[in-house]
Amino acid sequence: MDRKIQQTQLPKGAKIYLPDEAAQKRRVEAELCGVFRKWGYRDIVTSAYEYFDVLAQGTDQELQERMFKMVDRESGRLLALRADVTPQIARIVATRMREEPKPLRLAYLTNVFRYDEPHVGRYREFYQAGAELVGLPNPEGDAELIAMTVEGLRALGLERFQLDVGQADFFRGILEDLGADQAKVRELRSALGRKDVSALERIVAALGAPAAVGELLLALPGLYGRGDVLERAERLVKNPRSEAALANLAEVYRLLTAYGLADSVLLDLGEVSGFDYYSGVHFEAYVSGLGAPLAGGGRYDHMLARFGYDCPATGFAFEVSRVLLAIENQGAAEPAPGPDFFIIDFTADKTRALALSRRLRDLGAAVARDILSRGLDASLAYARQQRARWALVIGEPGTDAAEVRVIPLDGKGGERRAAAAEILADPARHFPDMGGTRHA
């Protein structure tokens, strides 16, 4: 069998994480879940596959087209892999958690599947760590999620990040005023998304919109920046829906300022992409040097009603693989630690190695044992390659079998010998910082 062929046998968009990368992934997920926990969010686990028509109820057509689909053998109905966790949680809350006191703070960490062209840290199976705050219409809810996003970025050790915050209803108010058809709206969205001012001018002219609306549309790409954006927009906007959206965004911005986050936030009223289901404040998190957002979310006050329960909600998710890319770009990756101890036992019965391993593990240390029979040098080379911190050598030919030779492999401290019984009696005295280099 040819190895080259084997290596390319993965379908497009499938992704394997080898140990070093998997350790980074685990660390990122643990940090993000730690932030969710600290904000009082409880885990929820959805199903990876569902009936397509049920998933479709909560997703727009564009996403439906990008789902992995298959036929259920028993029912003959179409199944799909989850392409978005939020509509699943919306349905679960609407059907199974309706009676629970609100708000609900829910968090998830899961794989998600989309038939996208792989790009910037996005595969066809990718991992999201997200949170949903259900039952809270207040701007405080939006501010809480944005603050959690910033806390997540900080917990990950990322710097030079920025949150672009928009308000979906602001643009909807303009569209209402405009009364344009779906095709024109798509063109508008597309031109705004590309910040293509000349295309925008052409479309606005063709629409024959009232002068004030046209002026506002042309101003949108520039309505981007700090708090002054709110004042500039206020002077331009004329319809009540956009005005209410602006007042809501202003209150969220005020709260973010109280959180001490104003410096990390850029308001962007020209941001009109994102899910169709967003109904209010929505945001995306970027870090310097990565063109795609690491996290994003927004308010979706009307989605639960699609499942028969009218209840406001807002949520967001981190894209784990993009976070990994950003961490790598910023050089913020911590090398994955190896085991604390690597035990090499030359005695025949191995009872000392077993007793020592158990004792050290009971104290929380990670302990690997060499089982292959090889020379000491080969064993130490293997231990170094595994990034173990200490090698403990027992019963080396010509030495006292009751003694342990302690070899620091990370270059910290010198080699020493200790009686096995002494280490067993009080390991923490011999290795005060063992188990301290790892993430739970």
Place this chain on the structure above:
Amino acid sequence: MDRKIQQTQLPKGAKIYLPDEAAQKRRVEAELCGVFRKWGYRDIVTSAYEYFDVLAQGTDQELQERMFKMVDRESGRLLALRADVTPQIARIVATRMREEPKPLRLAYLTNVFRYDEPHVGRYREFYQAGAELVGLPNPEGDAELIAMTVEGLRALGLERFQLDVGQADFFRGILEDLGADQAKVRELRSALGRKDVSALERIVAALGAPAAVGELLLALPGLYGRGDVLERAERLVKNPRSEAALANLAEVYRLLTAYGLADSVLLDLGEVSGFDYYSGVHFEAYVSGLGAPLAGGGRYDHMLARFGYDCPATGFAFEVSRVLLAIENQGAAEPAPGPDFFIIDFTADKTRALALSRRLRDLGAAVARDILSRGLDASLAYARQQRARWALVIGEPGTDAAEVRVIPLDGKGGERRAAAAEILADPARHFPDMGGTRHA
């Protein structure tokens, strides 16, 4: 939309974990991953979908038939969801980790998909936490995985468990001696699996096997128990392959005795089910009161060769949902903790609540805030329902806004008041055990 209909809209075998159950699941996964880490195992993450023909290389036909399959839009090739992680890891090692020094200690935690009839804590999407030890032919490797399984069961707080340990090559040796065809072998396996002695007698008679082989086959269902099984089998066995298998099992048993695990292990030479790919010692873990194994694994020395790299290996996995069932049966479930603090702030600007939340979170505590405007009693009722440990009430009408009213909600300790500034200055003095009730 009718709620009843919505509730039944999940496909068969799909499973949702609501927060309390999800918290148990998270705890179980964290404990198991903690054990893997302590034994020096490193994470690896495989892809949820692959080309069916590639997955098929490592799996037997029976499992291939139970895979979820779909057509890849681009290539038109058949894709399948992973139904077993071990063959994926075998291929990854054979193609991408071949040059790394052995042994490799690899661990995973992932969802797996099989078109089975749902039964005893097994859904069509289920979660496995497993480990693979690659590159180690020694009995020490088998003993290490069995010891890890026991340590996992103990870490989970499970009692009255037992490991059934068999040796796949022992039965293969008998079959070689017998020279029976595939159909007869299947009948034999099936009768042995059911411990159906009369069916076994019928088949053995029909085979016209030599007397010694017939005697051994009929003895198989009884070759079950402690170390004496080895001696009894030794007296009956005549072929070199089975004899070697027996010697290997005896060595593994000796090591398990050295690990202090002999009491938890039952040898079972009549156990002939399990994956076709097992080539040596294999085992299953049971707890009292649950008819299905919680964990299982075994040696698969010939699988990597299917991917072009001849390398011995052994592995095992826990079935997370069965563990959850066993924990529930044994009453070992810990109620999921709520947040440490629930902050209720009646002031208009909320800056005290924000400052307090941040300070407490920085110290590792979980802090939820009430954002809905409701009365104190309603807020406290919500906090209790969320299982928060303390309510911190700020700016209650008629009280000093610089004071915090501390209300223990778990019945431990009495209500008190403290200056907000004092709590901020030294939270740990006021709440010495905050953040201490949770799993990472």
